[in-house]
Amino acid sequence: MDAVRLGGAVGGAGDGRAALEGRSQVQEVVRYSALLTGVFYGIVHRRTLQAEYDHSHETALIKKREHWLEEAKKAWAEKNKPKVEGGLVTDPDAPGFDLEAVLKSLE
DSSP: OOOHHHHHHHOOOOHHHHOOOOHHHHHHHHHHHHHHHHHHHHHHHHHHHHHHHHHHHHOOOOHHHHHHHHHHHHHHHHTTTEETTEEOOTTTTTTTOHHHHHHHHHO
């Protein structure tokens, strides 16, 4: 007798089951719509965060290279400093070179 009641409750009349199926289909549509919306939002959000990170990382690399370039320029200028003997520039490639002054100093 329990099997008859159990069978009637689970597989029972068509009216109760049809209403249950209608609600479950709506619920399924809502659930999957929410799932797909969440997945889409996650993809878009991830791409936005990645773009911000890439931009900040690129900016940091550029600043680091500019710093290195400035240090290299200073080191090169220090290395290639014109030779000055007693206030006289003797390097012919230097912008302050005066041939007449050098010749007078040699006399």
